[in-house]
Amino acid sequence: MLRNYFKIALRNLVKHKVFSFINIGGLAVGMAVAMLIGLWIWDELSFNKHFANYDRLVQVMQNQTFNGKINTQTAQPMPLGYELRSSYKSDFKYIVLSSWTQEHIIANGEKKLSIEGNFMQAEAPEMLTLHMLKGSRNGLTDPSSILISASYAEKLFGDEDPIEKVIKLDNRHSLKVTGVYKDFPFNTSFRGVKFIGAWDLYVTTEPWLKRALTSWGNNSFQLFGQLAPNADIYKVSAKIKYSKFNKIKLTDDVVGTSFKPTIFLHPASKWHLYSEFKNGVNVGGSIEFVWMFGLIGVFVLLLACINFMNLSTARSEKRAKEVGVRKSMGSLRRQLIVQFFSESLMIVSFAFVLALVFVVLSLPLFNEVADKRMIIPWNKPVFWVIGVGFTLVTGLIAGSYPALYLSSFQPVKVLKGKLRVGKLALLPRKVLVVLQFTVSVVLIIGTIVVFRQIQYAKDRPIGYDRNGLIYSIMKTPDIVNHYDAVKNDVINSGAAIEMTASQSPVTEVWSNSSGFTWKGKDPNSQDDFGIIGVFYDYGKTIGWQFTKGRDFSKEFKTDTTAFVINEAAAEFMGLKDPVGEIIGSVGGPERYKIVGVVKNMVMSSPYNPVKPTLFYLNSGRGDVITVKLNPKVSSKESLVKIETIFKKYNPAVPFEYKFADFEYNKKFGAEERIGKLSSVFACLAVFISCLGLFGLASFTAEQRTKEIGVRKVLGASVMNLWGLLSKDFVKLVIISCLIAIPIAYYFMHEWLQRYEYRSTIAWWIFIATVIGAMMITLLTVSFQAVKAALANPVKSLRTE
Known part of the structure; x- marks a missing residue:
């Protein structure tokens, strides 16, 4: 019996090639979108899960109160790590201090590579459950040791065994390779860590790091931990909550205690998807996109299933006689239902195979856009189990309405040619089309709002000239030690017109400081300034835009104790005429005179307000060299x-x-x-929705064949008939837009609240979307409408 069903289904597919192509193609596109989104969601949900101790792994974080607002940060003071180790050792199996992931130069003889990595305490390999390919996890006990990833071990040593080989770090330290570990997966918070250096070496490399060993106010480090087997994360968080605050009180740090720091633990399960905090409370993060794209995947697949329903029922009269004959020969309704479900499953199976082809072809591009490294797990049985289940569910959903609808025909009426479909019979299909276009319009509006927000932030005045501006982060002090000679050579070569150095790149603020005093400061006010040391000509190089005062100048020797501030700093301090005002330091002798005010420079997030920032002369430390290329010389020639x-x-x-x-x-x-x-998903949703409209237009034209023939005989023009058949679809799209607009407005308004510097949702977005949707609708249905209007009325009436 089933063999007969599949044979009939295959014949129908071959006989009606256009409908078969649309059915299979539409389902394949919908299934491919669902598969891609499914792979993306799986990748997101499995973030960091490769750690063997995933459920015990935590990051130590802190809240600080700033003028009544609680800020959450991952940066911690170094002494906190030692305090947790000694005072709370029963609650933690491991506590590990870590630097931030930064680039360093590692050399093996003449082979030199720039590699990102961290310096961590010796327990880090055990805590992170490194998969060691060579050496062991206890390889960081010696300060002169280093662990490197397999990919960079191959780049540095080729086929040689790297163990016990000596390499050079930043041209300063000779280190022995004591282990090679398998690279971290791409979907992990440590994916950029290509080497792990010894913490004891790190803390001796710079004088400020030695001072940080006892400084509770220097929040410059990361702190990770692994909970003890029986420890409860919430109870441990409550225990350590005031561990920093109590220590600061003992040091009489007035500024530090005013921030009321509190410590808490953030589990590895929330590092990626729940990383956003507002006023000290976790408000989510990337999990919102998981839900959003999950819903999009479900809706796009549902749209494809709706198309199948519409296209199947559009051909109802062509299958009516078949149903009538089968019923008159003794077929039961349940047998017909099984037949139509069998056809549906066969079509969905073809669509599944085609969808796999689409996924294979599009996955590289999808990975590039989504910044992922996903692969199709062909060799995992669970993938095929899910695939088969996915096909069955899709087949049952897509085939449910046609199976129940077509099997309900009465054989007597069908065989006498008296099958008539009333207006109420069209209602379910109209509702489905409205649903399709509602989803499509919401996606279109959402996409426009997202791109408009991006462009709005891009068009924001940034306060400096970034054209032709390059910078190089110094990994060794050699260039700065010969700064004047290097600058002269660069300028004289004609490659650049200006050069300078600073402690932060022009696109970031690496250092903050607080505890400043100024005239008229509210004693209850807390301050937190970005602070950047710069060389002379910094302003000329990046194109500072002064609103008041002047730039640093060698003509004024007192500029070594001067500040150039930005507008945000002047506004925060409440200084109407800042030039000449003195800024001091709580508990310190330093006094700085403000010599100039520059326009706000967008150095951090373009979506947030500019941070109040102070610039001062520091010609002894240049972590970043910035060069303004000569516009009269090609960039390639200048860089050489x-x-x-x-x-x-x-x-x-x-x-x-x-x-x-x-x-x-x-x-x-x-x-x-x-x-x-x-935008990709919106375009695909519109494409699938147009297939749905095509199906309904085909169904309507088929049902109104006699009416169209009579109207043509009575003198109706092609334009009249086109308008007659098109107006119903325009009404459906207008209804869709009326439903979609408030939904889209609500969700996009909520999304924009994530950004402090944000655009508005302009009225023209909705008008343009409605017009675009109507034009797409008319283009889609016009083919069927014009085809029906041009049909020979004699043939139409004779057929009826």
Whole structure:
């Protein structure tokens, strides 16, 4: 019996090639979208789960109160790590201090590579359950040791065994390779860690790190832990809550205690998906996108199933006689239902195979857009189990309405040709089309709002000229030690017109400070300024825009104790005429005179207000060299010249640089990924919805064949008939828009609240979407409408 069902279904597919192509193609697109989103969601939900102790792994975080507002941060003081180790050792199996992931130069003879990595305490490999390929996890007990990832071990040593080999770090430290570990997966918070250096070496590399050993106010480090087997994360968080605050009180740190720091633990299960905090409370994070794209996947697949229903019922009269004959020969309704479900499952199976092809072809591009490294798990049985289940569920959903509808025909009426479908019979299909276009319109509006928000932030005045601006982060002091000579050579080469150095790149603020005093300061007010040390000509190089005062100048020796501040700092301090005012330090002798005010520079997030920032002269420390390229010389030629000069003074370190405009644009990466993915899904949803309209238009034209023939005989023009058949669909789209607009407005308004610097939802977005939806509708249904209007009325009436 089933064999007969499949044979009939296959014949119908071959006979009606266009409908078969649309049915299978529409389902395949919907299933492919659902598969891609499913892979993406699985990747997101499995973040960090490769750790063997995933459920015990935590990060130590803190809340600080700033002028009545609670800020949450991951940065911790170094002494906190030692305090938790000694006073709360029964609650933790491991406590590990870590630096931030930064680039360093590692050299093996003449082979030099720039590698990102961390310095961690010796227990880190055990806590992170490193998969050691060579060596052991206790390889960091010696300060002169280092662990490297398998990928970079191969780049550095090729086929040689790297164990016990000596490499050079930042041209300063000779370190022995004591272990090679398997690279961290891409979907982990540590994916950029390509080497792990010994913590004891790190804390002796710079004088400020030695001072940080006892400084409770220096929040410059990360702190991770693994809970003891029987420890409860909430109880431990409550225990350690005031561990920092109590220590600060003992040091009489007035500024530190005013921030009322409280410590808590953040589990590994929430590092990625629940990373956002507002006023000290976890408000979610990437989990919102998981829900959003999950719903999009469900809706897109549902749209494809709706198409199948519409296209199947559109051909109802062509299958009516078949149903009538089968019933008159003794077929039961349940047998007909099984037949139509069998056809549905066969079509969905073909669509599943085609969907797999679509996924294989599109996955590389999807990975690039989504910033993922996903693969299809062909060799995992669970994938095929889910695939078969997915196909069955889709087949049952898609085939449910046609099976129940077609099997309900009465054989007597069908065989006498008296089958008539009233207006109420069209209602379910109209509702389905309204649902389709409602989803599509919501996605279109959402995509426009996302891209508009991105463009709004991109068009924001940034307060400096980033054109032709490059910077290089110094990994060794050699260039700064020969700064004047390097600068002269670079300028004289014609490659650049300006050069300077600073403690932060122009696209970031690396250091904050508080505890300043000024005239008229509210004694209850708390301050937290970005603070950046710069060399002379910093302003000329990046294009500072002064609103008051002047730049630093060698003509004024007192500028070594001067500040240039931004507008945000002047506003925060309440200084109407800041130039000449003195800024002091609580408990310290330092006094700085304000010599200039510059326009706000967007150095951090382009979506947030500019942080109050103080700039001061610090010609002794230049972590970043910034160069303004000569606009009259090609960038390629200029960079070759600059590289030659840098290698002359620092041959041991590769010349690496970043364009300021490129790094600034990277700040929009997350939003642009969401926008691109949303636009792709919106286009696919519109495409699938148009197939639904095509199905309903075909069904309507088929049902009104006699009416169209009579109207043509009575003199109706093609235009009249086109309008007659099209107006119903326009009404459906208008209803969809009326439903979609308030839904889209609500969700996008909530999404925009994530950003302090945000655009508005303009009225024209809704008007443009409605017009676009109506144009798409008319283009879609016009083919069927015009085809029906041009049909020979004699043939139509004779057929009836």
